[in-house]
Every structure is written in C-alpha cells, then in structure tokens.
Amino acid sequence: MKKTLIIILIVLGAVIFKIPEYRELNNIAIIEGIAIDYDGYNYTVYLKEVIPVKSDRGIDYEYKYYKEKSSSIEKAYKEIVSNTKKKLYLKRCKFLVSNLYTTDKVLTYFDIKPTTIYHSRDNIYDKLKVTH
Numbered sequence: 001m002k003k004t005l006i007i008i009l010i011v012l013g014a015v016i017f018k019i020p021e022y023r024e025l026n027n028i029a030i031i032e033g034i035a036i037d038y039d040g041y042n043y044t045v046y047l048k049e050v051i052p053v054k055s056d057r058g059i060d061y062e063y064k065y066y067k068e069k070s071s072s073i074e075k076a077y078k079e080i081v082s083n084t085k086k087k088l089y090l091k092r093c094k095f096l097v098s099n100l101y102t103t104d105k106v107l108t109y110f111d112i113k114p115t116t117i118y119h120s121r122d123n124i125y126d127k128l129k130v131t132h
Contacts, residue, residue, distance in 0.1 A: 027085075027086055027087060028086055028087050028089050029047075029049045029064075029066075029084060029086040029087065029088050029089060030049060030050050030051075030089050030092055031047050031048065031049055031050075031088055031089060031090050031092070031093055032048050032049070032050040032063075032092070032093065032094055032095075032132075033047075033048040033093065033094060033095045033096070033097065033114075033128055033131055034046070034047055034048070034090075034093055034095075034096050034097070034106070034110060034112070034114075035047075035048070035096070035097040035098065035124045035125065035127070035128040036073060036096070036097075036098040036099075036100060036103075036106055036124070037098075037099055037124040037125070038098075038099060038100055041071075042069050042070060042071055043069070043070060043071070043072060043073045043076055044067065044068070044069045044076065044124070045066075045067070045068055045069075045070075045073060045076040045077050045080065046065060046066065046067050046097075046124065046125055046128050047065070047066040047067075047080060047088065048063055048064075048065055048128055048129075049063065049064040049065070049066065050062075050063060051063065051064060063129075065125075065128070065129075066080045066083075066084065067080075067125075068080045068083070073105075073106065073109060074109065077109075077110075090110055090111070090112050091112070093110070093112040093113075093114050094114055094115055094116065094132075095114045095115065095116040095117070095118065095131055096112070096114045096116075096117045096118070097118045097120060097124055097127045097128050097131060098117070098118070098119060098120070098124070099119065099120060099121060099124055100119075103117055103119075116131075118131065
C-alpha cells in the first residue's frame with residue numbers, strides 16, 4: 001500500500017511540476033548584455049554572449065557578439081535567433097546599453113531585469129564591448 005501511494009505521489013508530482021527540458025551548456029548562449037542603437041530609421045540590436053573558458057589560472061571569459069539591423073527591435077532580434085544555432089538565454093542579462101529616450105519597451109520585450117542600464121550618445125557597440 002505504501003509503495004503504491006509513493007509511486008502515485010511521484011507521478012502526480014512529475015505531472016504538476018513540469019520538469020524543465022534538458023539542454024547542454026554548449027547549446028546555450030548566455031547573454032550578458034544587450035545594446036540597442038537607434039539611428040532615426042533603423043534599430044541595431046547587439047547581444048554579448050559570455051563564454052567561460054577553463055585555463056591554468058581558473059576560468060577566463062571570452063565574448064561573442066551578435067548584431068542585426070532592422071526597422072524594429074523585434075525583427076532584428078528574430079533575425080539573430082534564426083541565424084544562431086544556440087538557444088539564447090537572456091535571464092542572466094546584467095546590463096543594457098541604449099541611446100533610446102526610454103528603455104521600458106526593450107525591458108518588456110526581452111523580459112529582462114538588468115542591474116545596470118546605460119544611456120549613451122557615444123558608439124553603442126564600443127560601450128557594449130567595454131562593459132562587464
């Protein structure tokens with residue numbers, strides 16, 4: 001009786017609490033920062049992927065940048081998604097760099113909560129590269 005009850009509880013627990021889909025770390029692009037550049041006509045979306053690399057001194061970090069330009073932020077981001085083989089993971093995004101007047105739309109669209117938001121009139125891509 002106890003074994004049957006335990007099995008039923010395990011099955012119900014698995015049904016109620018969805019087990020997340022397994023993904024290899026090599027198939028995920030962990031995005032550390034997002035930059036949005038608006039030139040008056042088009043939006044350029046930059047994503048900064050952090051890649052941890054094991055070395056003799058511990059773990060070093062390398063970075064890969066994704067860039068796409070379009071008439072809307074949504075189209076540019078969808079183009080980046082379609083051009084990369086990895087799943088983009090935005091939940092750990094630490095910062096946002098932008099030259100937009102307000103970033104509310106960007107934060108809502110990407111569903112991110114960065115710790116720092118930079119509003120810059122300088123070159124957005126250069127600011128993204130030096131920001132950690």
